[in-house]
Amino acid sequence: MGSDDWLTFKRDEFKRWMEDDRRRTGLSRAVAAYTSAKANALSRLPELEDMRREVRKIKEQSIQHMDELVKITMDSVREVKGEAYFARDAEEAREIVSGLVGSGKLVVKSKSLTGDEVGINEALEERENRVYETDLGEFIIQLRKEKPTHIINPSVHVPREEVAKTFSELLGKPVSPEIPALVGIARDYLREKFCNADVGITGANVVSAKTGTIFIVENEGNARFVSNAPPKHICLTGIEKIVPTLSDAFRLLQVLPPYATGVFMSAYVSMITGPSKTADIEKTIVYGAHGPKELHLVLLDNGRRSMADEEAFREALYCIRCGGCMYECPVYRVIGGAFGNNYFGGIGLIWSAFTTGDEKVAAAVDACTKCGRCKEVCPLEIDTPRMVERLKQRLVKKGFVQPKHEEIMKSILEKGNPFGEDERANRLSRG
Amino acid sequence: MPDSILYWKGCMSRLRTKSISDSTMELFRRMGIRFETLGESEGCCGSVLLRTGQLEAAKKTAESTVDRISSAGFTEVVTSCPGCFRTMASEYPVILGGAPFRVRHVSQFLVERKSILKDRLGSVDLKACYHDPCHLGRHMGVYEEPRELIRMVPGLELFEMRDNRSKALCCGSGGGVRSAYPELSREVAKTAARDQVPAGVKLLVTACPFCNYNFKDACSGQIRVIDLPELLLSAWRADLNGER
Numbered sequence: 001m002g003s004d005d006w007l008t009f010k011r012d013e014f015k016r017w018m019e020d021d022r023r024r025t026g027l028s029r030a031v032a033a034y035t036s037a038k039a040n041a042l043s044r045l046p047e048l049e050d051m052r053r054e055v056r057k058i059k060e061q062s063i064q065h066m067d068e069l070v071k072i073t074m075d076s077v078r079e080v081k082g083e084a085y086f087a088r089d090a091e092e093a094r095e096i097v098s099g100l101v102g103s104g105k106l107v108v109k110s111k112s113l114t115g116d117e118v119g120i121n122e123a124l125e126e127r128e129n130r131v132y133e134t135d136l137g138e139f140i141i142q143l144r145k146e147k148p149t150h151i152i153n154p155s156v157h158v159p160r161e162e163v164a165k166t167f168s169e170l171l172g173k174p175v176s177p178e179i180p181a182l183v184g185i186a187r188d189y190l191r192e193k194f195c196n197a198d199v200g201i202t203g204a205n206v207v208s209a210k211t212g213t214i215f216i217v218e219n220e221g222n223a224r225f226v227s228n229a230p231p232k233h234i235c236l237t238g239i240e241k242i243v244p245t246l247s248d249a250f251r252l253l254q255v256l257p258p259y260a261t262g263v264f265m266s267a268y269v270s271m272i273t274g275p276s277k278t279a280d281i282e283k284t285i286v287y288g289a290h291g292p293k294e295l296h297l298v299l300l301d302n303g304r305r306s307m308a309d310e311e312a313f314r315e316a317l318y319c320i321r322c323g324g325c326m327y328e329c330p331v332y333r334v335i336g337g338a339f340g341n342n343y344f345g346g347i348g349l350i351w352s353a354f355t356t357g358d359e360k361v362a363a364a365v366d367a368c369t370k371c372g373r374c375k376e377v378c379p380l381e382i383d384t385p386r387m388v389e390r391l392k393q394r395l396v397k398k399g400f401v402q403p404k405h406e407e408i409m410k411s412i413l414e415k416g417n418p419f420g421e422d423e424r425a426n427r428l429s430r431g
Numbered sequence: 432m433p434d435s436i437l438y439w440k441g442c443m444s445r446l447r448t449k450s451i452s453d454s455t456m457e458l459f460r461r462m463g464i465r466f467e468t469l470g471e472s473e474g475c476c477g478s479v480l481l482r483t484g485q486l487e488a489a490k491k492t493a494e495s496t497v498d499r500i501s502s503a504g505f506t507e508v509v510t511s512c513p514g515c516f517r518t519m520a521s522e523y524p525v526i527l528g529g530a531p532f533r534v535r536h537v538s539q540f541l542v543e544r545k546s547i548l549k550d551r552l553g554s555v556d557l558k559a560c561y562h563d564p565c566h567l568g569r570h571m572g573v574y575e576e577p578r579e580l581i582r583m584v585p586g587l588e589l590f591e592m593r594d595n596r597s598k599a600l601c602c603g604s605g606g607g608v609r610s611a612y613p614e615l616s617r618e619v620a621k622t623a624a625r626d627q628v629p630a631g632v633k634l635l636v637t638a639c640p641f642c643n644y645n646f647k648d649a650c651s652g653q654i655r656v657i658d659l660p661e662l663l664l665s666a667w668r669a670d671l672n673g674e675r
């Protein structure tokens with residue numbers, strides 16, 4: 001990148017979003033649906049108030065003991081005959097996963113931000129694998145060759161009319177923009193892929209260390225297929241997802257769905273502890289009954305330990321990725337997926353900077369007004385605006401300064417105001 | 432001096448939204464409040480620098496500001512701008528270890544003297560709504576004082592924006608966004624005014640020069656925007672309905 005590229009490409013991206021009525025329509029429909037569903041769920045679940053505070057404590061404890069929990073998790077997974085790996089960075093993660101998949105394979109995936117973070121699809125496709133996203137939103141943007149714009153609803157910016165266009169191209173025949181019909185098309189198209197896939201790749205919402213259990217929360221049922229139908233299941237997830245015990249995980253699981261989509265509980269929570277097995281014939285254990293014969297858990301660092309090491313940013317690791325703060329953010333409502341890089345909204349600025357580097361997100365940091373609304377709506381009360389201010393300080397030291405901000409700074413130091421005005425003409429007023 | 436308060440205009444109402452500082456001073460005079468300003472040497476509180484990551488410059492600016500205020504002998508500072516208020520009241524203690532004067536936002540200061548305003552404000556026939564500035568509300572917990580003052584205007588019916596108080600939507604101009612991405616700031620303000628103001632409300636009351644400036648700029652023709660002291664002064668002058 002050239003010296004100002006960090007700025008110009010984002011400015012263009014913001015502009016494209018602001019001028020794109022199609023995206024703005026999709027986004028505002030989603031915001032309206034989300035906010036009313038969440039308000040309803042929260043008013044009917046007063047017990048969430050205590051629970052979210054407990055979850056905050058669980059996360060604080062877990063992050064404090066993150067390294068230890070990684071070790072316990074890996075031991076537990078191995079004990080139940082799964083395989084466990086630790087990936088220090090994105091490259092290591094790609095190598096591990098690519099090695100496990102091989103080449104020329106049919107791969108089905110359920111939505112994984114961690115997968116996007118390390119660029120898993122690109123790595124697999126390079127090795128001539130065919131990769132299918134199976135979460136409807138991810139499927140849509142994969143077909144459209146776009147990038148996700150929300151962590152829970154990646155295609156939130158694509159309204160039904162546009163989905164119909166995309167599916168018409170896929171099937172080579174006209175498709176009507178009715179939402180149920182569009183869902184049906186994806187179901188029919190992907191069903192065969194699930195059954196014939198060689199490998200299924202998922203992320204995880206929580207991992208409980210002591211039992212080595214992977215939790216996957218979803219509503220569509222695609223993650224069940226992905227983690228169950230193919231003979232090999234690879235789960236790639238960040239080390240911050242680990243909590244000590246099953247009960248800790250259950251606590252978190254109760255807080256996540258109402259804040260994520262405004263439901264009491266998501267339709268499906270898969271708990272996976274080791275590969276599929278049976279001992280029904282002569283009590284002899286055989287792996288790979290109806291579910292996968294192999295289970296591989298890849299635990300990713302990629303900046304998470306540095307986040308934990310810095311007091312100023314540790315809180316970002318408490319995020320349970322409900323996505324609520326994005327829909328509630330006034331800036332996200334206008335520039336959507338451009339407000340961040342691989343993660344979005346205020347919290348996404350921190351996550352993007354630590355996982356994929358400063359350069360791609362530095363300009364978006366200056367789009368945050370630090371208004372603090374995200375902290376207000378966050379179930380864990382994560383102080384994102386404070387972290388964004390700290391991140392900005394760090395970026396300034398590295399040279400990511402908006403020319404306009406530098407001008408203002410100079411004007412303040414020289415003239416006492418940000419506008420570059422000479423004030424000697426101002427009279428002294430007295431009352 | 433010392434028996435006067437220091438009215439700290441802040442850069443925005445000193446140089447851009449002058450009608451806010453002019454109205455505030457006129458209101459103070461009418462209320463018999465003794466005040467002074469620092470005039471041309473007021474300078475900057477450092478808020479913008481803090482928000483844009485320029486910590487060293489912010490500290491330097493804050494230090495010299497504390498110096499100017501306290502060497503002039505002021506012990507009471509009243510600000511128009513919630514950003515100045517927050518910075519001096521809650522961030523100077525962190526970056527400078529404190530400041531030797533008390534700082535309040537004009538809404539807090541006025542509410543304590545509302546008996547003076549009583550029976551002075553002319554009656555209007557207006558539906559208005561109040562926008563909570565982030566620095567004043569969420570960051571400093573001041574929600575009710577401005578509302579109390581607005582409700583003192585006889586005949587003014589106060590409505591709430593759909594999201595208000597701790598959930599209020601930012602106008603989009605804070606944090607250095609307005610200078611880095613003016614279009615984005617305007618778009619945020621426009622969206623907020625469009626989605627949040629109840630039908631039939633024609634007047635948006637702000638309590639922050641930055642919000643005021645941004646809403647005015649983004650929503651001209653959409654809604655009339657007025658800052659709190661401007662509203663009170665207009666009501667006192669009984670020219671609110673005619674004011675533009």
Ligand code: SF4
Binds near residue numbers: 318319322326374
């Ligand atoms: S920061 Fe809080 S509100 Fe935002 S996604 Fe994370 S947990 Fe949810």
